[in-house]
Structures are given as C-alpha cells and as structure tokens.
Amino acid sequence: MARSFAIASRYSLSALIAAELAIFGVDRATAQPAEPPPRAAAASDATVPGSELTVYLMTMGPGDAVWEKFGHNAIWIHDAARNTDVAYNWGLFDFEASDFMSRFLRGNMRYWMGGLELNAMVDFYKQANRSVFAQELNLTPAQRTELARFVEWNALPENRFYNYDYYRDNCSTRVRDVIDRALGGGLRRQMPPGLSGFTYRSETQRLMQDDLPVYTGTMLGLGQPTDGRLTSWELGFLPGRLSEIVRELEVPNSAGKLERLVTREDTLFVATRPPEPTANRLHTVSFFLMACLLFAIVTGLAQAAKARDGWLRPAFLLTAAAYSLVIGIAGTGLIALWTLTNHVYSYRNENVLQATPLSLILGVMILTHLRSRQQDSSASPFVGTRTLQLALLVVGLSALGFAMKILPLPRQQNVEIIALLLPTHLGVAMALAGGSVIPERFRRRRNPLTAS
Numbered sequence: 001m002a003r004s005f006a007i008a009s010r011y012s013l014s015a016l017i018a019a020e021l022a023i024f025g026v027d028r029a030t031a032q033p034a035e036p037p038p039r040a041a042a043a044s045d046a047t048v049p050g051s052e053l054t055v056y057l058m059t060m061g062p063g064d065a066v067w068e069k070f071g072h073n074a075i076w077i078h079d080a081a082r083n084t085d086v087a088y089n090w091g092l093f094d095f096e097a098s099d100f101m102s103r104f105l106r107g108n109m110r111y112w113m114g115g116l117e118l119n120a121m122v123d124f125y126k127q128a129n130r131s132v133f134a135q136e137l138n139l140t141p142a143q144r145t146e147l148a149r150f151v152e153w154n155a156l157p158e159n160r161f162y163n164y165d166y167y168r169d170n171c172s173t174r175v176r177d178v179i180d181r182a183l184g185g186g187l188r189r190q191m192p193p194g195l196s197g198f199t200y201r202s203e204t205q206r207l208m209q210d211d212l213p214v215y216t217g218t219m220l221g222l223g224q225p226t227d228g229r230l231t232s233w234e235l236g237f238l239p240g241r242l243s244e245i246v247r248e249l250e251v252p253n254s255a256g257k258l259e260r261l262v263t264r265e266d267t268l269f270v271a272t273r274p275p276e277p278t279a280n281r282l283h284t285v286s287f288f289l290m291a292c293l294l295f296a297i298v299t300g301l302a303q304a305a306k307a308r309d310g311w312l313r314p315a316f317l318l319t320a321a322a323y324s325l326v327i328g329i330a331g332t333g334l335i336a337l338w339t340l341t342n343h344v345y346s347y348r349n350e351n352v353l354q355a356t357p358l359s360l361i362l363g364v365m366i367l368t369h370l371r372s373r374q375q376d377s378s379a380s381p382f383v384g385t386r387t388l389q390l391a392l393l394v395v396g397l398s399a400l401g402f403a404m405k406i407l408p409l410p411r412q413q414n415v416e417i418i419a420l421l422l423p424t425h426l427g428v429a430m431a432l433a434g435g436s437v438i439p440e441r442f443r444r445r446r447n448p449l450t451a452s
Contacts, residue, residue: 050141052081053148055182057175057262058121059243061131062207062276066214068130069207071276073175073239076118076134077148085118088151090162091171107342109164113174115155122268131275132268135246138261139182140254147182154178166345167200167226167237176236179246186251187261191232200226200345201413203238206280215283216420220330221337223349224412240276287420295427298323302382302431314370317382320428321366324394327421328360350412353401354421362390366432381433391429398422 056076062069074089090113103109125132139147153159164170180187201222208215236242247265250258301319305312335357337346365387381388402418405411 048141050145052079053144054078055137055139055144055147056134057137057246058087059133059239060125061271063128063130071239073172075151075175075178086115087118087121088113088115089171090174110161111164112160113154114160126269129271129273131271134266134268135262136264138259138263143182170237172239172242173237176242183251188233190249190251195229195231196235198230198235199228202280206277209277209281220351220417221346223346224410225345225347227413282416284416284419287416291420291423294424298427298431317366317370321363323428324359324363324366327355328357328363331355332357332360350401351414351417353397354417356394356397358394362394383432388432391432395425395429398425
C-alpha cells in the first residue's frame with residue numbers, strides 16, 4: 001500500500017539534491033498516450049448514459065516528506081449503477097524497480113497511473129495526517145461517460161506508463177488534461193489569459209521554504225528554465241493551484257450557458273498540520289547572515305593560527321579545504337546536470353559561477369599544505385601563490401555572477417545563493433592570504449626595542 005501510494009511528485013528529487021547538492025529537474029515528457037478507440041454508439045435507453053456517474057476532483061494537502069509538500073490530486077468517479085467509487089491518480093512509481101536509480105540520474109523518470117477504491121485512498125491520507133478535499137465537477141452525462149471511458153482505458157497495463165516531468169507533465173497536469181479533454185478543451189479556453197506573477201521557481205520556493213537544507217539544495221540546482229512567468233494553465237502543475245483555478249471557472253453547459261464548473265465541495269478529512277504556505281518567503285537575509293558567520297569562523301581560525309603554533313594551523317586548513325571540497329563537488333554536479341543529463345530545469349544555471357568545480361581543485365591544493373614542514377604559523381600567506389590565486393579566482397567568478405544582475409540579460413533568480421556563497425568565498429580567500437581582514441600596515445606591531 002505505502003509503495004503504491006508513493007506519490008511521484010516533482011519534488012521527491014529535491015530530497016537527494018539537498019543531500020548530494022547535485023540533482024534537480026527532468027526532461028520534457030512525452031505526449032499524452034494515443035487516444036483510445038472510439039466508443040460504440042450507445043443504444044437508445046430511457047436513462048441518459050452517464051447520468052449514473054459523478055466526477056470529482058480530489059485534492060490532498062501537504063505531508064511531512066519532501067515529495068509530499070506539494071500535495072497530490074486524483075479523479076474520483078462514483079458509479080451509482082455499479083455502486084463503485086474509484087479514485088484514479090497519475091503519481092505511482094516504485095523505488096525498488098531495477099532501473100529506478102539509473103533513470104533518476106539520467107532524468108528519464110517513468111511513472112504510471114492507476115485506480116484504487118476510494119475509502120482505501122482516503123484512509124491512507126488520514127494515516128499520513130494529510131487533508132483530503134473533493135470538488136464535484138459540473139459535467140454533462142456525455143462528458144462524464146467519455147471521461148470515465150478514457151481513464152479506464154488509460155489504466156490498462158499497456159497504456160498506464162508515461163515519462164514523468166516535474167513541472168510540465170506530472171500527476172497534477174495529467175488530472176488537468178483529463179478534465180480539459182472531457183470538456184473538449186473548455187478548461188483551457190476558460191482559464192484567464194496572460195501571464196501570472198508566478199514561476200516554477202517561486203512556487204517551489206513557497207512550498208519548500210520551511211525545509212531549509214532541501215530548499216538550499218533545490219535552489220542551487222534549479223537553472224534559468226524555472227524563472228519564466230507562468231500562465232494559469234501552467235500553474236495547474238500544482239494540485240492546490242489547480243483546485244483554486246477550477247473553483248473559479250465557468251464552462252458552457254449543453255445549452256451553451258455558462259455555469260460554475262464546481263457544483264459542490266466536500267471535506268473528506270481535515271489534517272491537524274498547518275495548510276500549505278500561501279506566501280513566498282525568501283531566505284536572502286538568513287543566508288547572508290549565515291555567510292557572515294562562516295566568514296567570521298574561517299578568518300577567526302586563521303588569525304588564531306597566526307597568533308600561536310600548534311594545531312590551529314592544520315585545523316584552519318582542514319576547515320577551508322572541507323568547505324572548498326563540498327562546494328566543488330556541488331559545482332561538478334551542476335556541470336554534469338547541465339551537460340550530461342536530461343535534467344532540463346538545471347540547464348543554463350548561473351550557480352555554476354557560485355559553486356564551481358574549481359573549488360574542488362582548491363580544496364585538494366589546500367590539503368597539500370597540511371604536509372608542509374613549515375613550523376612558523378605566523379608566515380603569510382598560509383598557502384602557496386598558485387593556491388591563493390585559485391582562491392581569488394573563485395571569488396572573482398562569484399563576484400561576476402553578482403555583477404551580471406545589473407546587465408540586460410535573461411536573469412536567474414539566484415540572489416539567495418550568491419548571498420550565501422560570495423561572502424564565504426571571500427572569507428576563505430582572505431584567510432588563506434594571511435589570516436586577517438585588517439591590512440598589514442594597520443596591524444598592531446611589537447615594539448622592536450622591547451622584543452627579546
């Protein structure tokens with residue numbers, strides 16, 4: 001049960017990004033599956049075919065896991081004639097599949113859709129303390145019949161699989177497309193035209209803002225493709241947004257008159273957890289303060305190492321090397337995502353100027369100085385000329401990324417990452433240069449007359 005309900009949302013990937021600082025985004029998914037065969041003409045009957053069906057849009061609230069923070073949705077079909085209630089969702093995957101990890105790393109994720117008895121689905125979300133809401137859709141009997149026929153066809157083993165895309169073809173966009181298909185394109189036509197003020201990045205920030213490590217890794221991994229403003233149709237990639245949009249829409253009925261698409265809303269379960277955030281809270285200030293703390297740590301260690309011999313010099317060098325190695329590994333991952341995989345949302349990522357593979361080389365070069373036999377910790381700088389030049393180059397690339405914000409170029413919203421890394425890069429370089437942020441000529445010197 002738990003595995004069958006493992007919701008393959010666009011966000012499960014970000015959990016590993018935060019751990020590895022390396023992965024986010026996938027390739028554009030394939031098109032919808034081929035159309036099912038035409039339905040045979042129904043025999044005349046006193047009962048209108050489809051009148052026994054009721055169709056609901058189900059929306060599930062956020063959960064604890066990373067991939068649950070963006071909610072989930074499904075199509076629930078009640079069949080009064082057969083006394084059945086089946087909920088269909090498009091977010092099923094299997095962690096234990098033999099090719100899961102290889103597809104994950106390449107950015108070619110494969111998911112499927114399926115139906116489950118309604119009570120079993122609701123019970124699953126109750127146990128996870130996630131809210132469940134249902135909106136009855138105002139569809140004609142013919143539209144209900146066609147929607148039910150399509151999802152039953154789509155659930156067949158030969159039709160259920162599709163290439164998953166975190167933003168453009170996911171569990172929510174599939175639900176959106178099924179409703180639009182039943183309305184003959186009416187859902188998309190009735191959505192407000194023009195661009196909204198939201199982007200894939202801003203919506204991801206909004207829903208991940210309370211999990212700082214995952215948030216940081218995700219923002220590091222997302223490139224320029226996530227910064228374009230979205231239409232209302234594109235905002236349907238989020239279950240909560242789709243529910244809001246559907247609530248406000250009107251569609252023509254069989255007589256051509258506009259009516260509300262949602263006729264009734266039901267609450268199947270209310271969680272005790274807070275609802276999903278409604279406002280996007282950036283972490284620029286907190287990231288900058290964190291960078292200032294790191295700046296103070298590395299420069300403080302360097303100054304202490306200059307003041308006395310012993311273990312402080314290797315402790316400082318190990319700290320600077322560890323930081324550089326972590327950032328360098330992240331930078332190498334960003335380059336790999338851009339050049340070697342189908343993770344299109346990590347393409348054209350300006351963060352390669354902030355987390356550069358050069359930091360990996362810098363970390364290795366700093367480590368080589370641990371083997372130095374030099375006993376005088378007061379020597380300045382702590383490292384050789386080439387190592388110091390590389391550290392300054394890392395600072396320069398980061399500063400270049402910051403300076404690019406004033407140029408009339410396509411802009412990536414990565415000020416948070418710059419606020420976190422640029423001051424820290426600067427602190428490492430200054431510390432390696434001599435262990436003090438105070439210029440040499442202003443430092444307090446010992447009186448030569450009293451020196452021993």
